[in-house]
Amino acid sequence: MKKIVLERVGDVVRALGSGPRLELLEHVSQGERSVERLADAAGLSVANASQHLLKLRAAGFVRSRRDGKAVMYSLADPSVTELVAGLFRHAERTQAEIRAIVADSFGRLDRLEAVSRSELIGRLEEGAVTLLDVRPEDEFALGHLPGALNVRLDQLEARLAELPADREIVAYCRGPYCVLSFEAVAVLRSKGFTVRRLEDGYPEWLAAGLPTESAERAL
Amino acid sequence: MKKIVLERVGDVVRALGSGPRLELLEHVSQGERSVERLADAAGLSVANASQHLLKLRAAGFVRSRRDGKAVMYSLADPSVTELVAGLFRHAERTQAEIRAIVADSFGRLDRLEAVSRSELIGRLEEGAVTLLDVRPEDEFALGHLPGALNVRLDQLEARLAELPADREIVAYCRGPYCVLSFEAVAVLRSKGFTVRRLEDGYPEWLAAGLPTESAERAL
DNA sequence: CAATCATTCAAGCGATTGATTGAAGCATCG
DNA sequence: CGATGCTTCAATCAATCGCTTGAATGATTG
Incomplete structure (x- = not known):
């Protein structure tokens, strides 16, 4: 039984x-x-x-x-996202091979400098940051953080004029293992912008029950 | 990569x-x-x-x-307990077959009447309950809830005299899927005791960082 | 230092899983 | 109502997994 x-x-x-x-x-x-x-x-x-x-x-x-x-x-169910995130955290913490790959390809520093969800909420309330969503348009349309600007990674260099030079930018994408926002940070920093990554991504924001916007009708 | x-x-x-x-x-x-x-x-x-x-x-x-x-x-790591508990909760919630077995063999009512960890802490502070650990002696010796009385399930009927007839008893064992405490509740109720189950068990208590006692030296 | 004991390793078998291909369902659209 | 297109089913083969058996390892004990 x-x-x-x-x-x-x-x-x-x-x-x-x-x-x-x-x-x-x-x-x-x-x-x-x-x-x-x-x-x-x-x-x-x-x-x-x-x-x-x-x-x-x-x-x-x-x-x-x-x-x-x-x-x-x-x-x-949104709780699935948290369950899977917990498994990834456990795997990254305990598996040397994964830690090595993550440290290598994502960069140790960028990880440490990432903005946590709670810190981001605080800074958004202060109106101190611009949110940048670097996922493809179709994923952005399905749902994104409130007020986020959507610029695909491959269009980023062409659309720098849309970004504020004097405010901090927080970039995010699909989740903690998504490379898009890492590369966006690298590109923007080389152009002189002040920019950090959100430590996780859109699904985790959604799973936490925080408000989102969507271009299509609600699910 | x-x-x-x-x-x-x-x-x-x-x-x-x-x-x-x-x-x-x-x-x-x-x-x-x-x-x-x-x-x-x-x-x-x-x-x-x-x-x-x-x-x-x-x-x-x-x-x-x-x-x-x-x-x-x-x-x-204690967080492993929480990770596994999350997977069990998900499985029980989504798998009809598991729900059926659990409802059948553990009894729907006993589940609903279970005492949550936070409720138990409150009642312990009031000094209103007696804790009963129905696991085998060796597991009890490795660690148990503070002040718990250890009576193995198969000795329960022989040692009824050690249990208070006028106070509520909360029985616990290995975890939410452990049958020992369910059976202990059934036995004790038939003898006229006031008794409920803790909704989970010792590992979850430990993982929550709550204090425990142990007969052997600390790990 | 050899004997002993608990654990791990190595090999083999049966059963299950993952990926591929081609055909069959099933709901729409003309 | 038949054609179309997306998805699922069925069958296949290679690869992997789980359990068993018997030998090897590593640390103790006399």
């Missing part, structure tokens, strides 16, 4: 224990999207992505609904 | 996705013990338990140290 429960919980946990599925989950947590777009974002074949998404759904991490000919997947 | 990190995190998560390993982890979180005793507690062969424990160690969930000829395993 107890063994059955443990085995079932094991099934649920195992559904998370796969690189492709963790990546799909990261993309799903940006907002509701079709199988095809998720497959594209994660670099998987549509059939393969579909299978992975079905497993995530069976394990209760995402849910789906039919919209015309497309099936739209979205996060089952 | 990112794929490597995701794959490694997947490895870590997969280390948790196994019934036997979840059971071993539950026993480890009661306190430090040798491979042999853990194998016995989980009903596994020693070699098999050793392999599972090595995987849990590689994934950073437990740690080991040599003590004479025995290797003692203990939880790597």
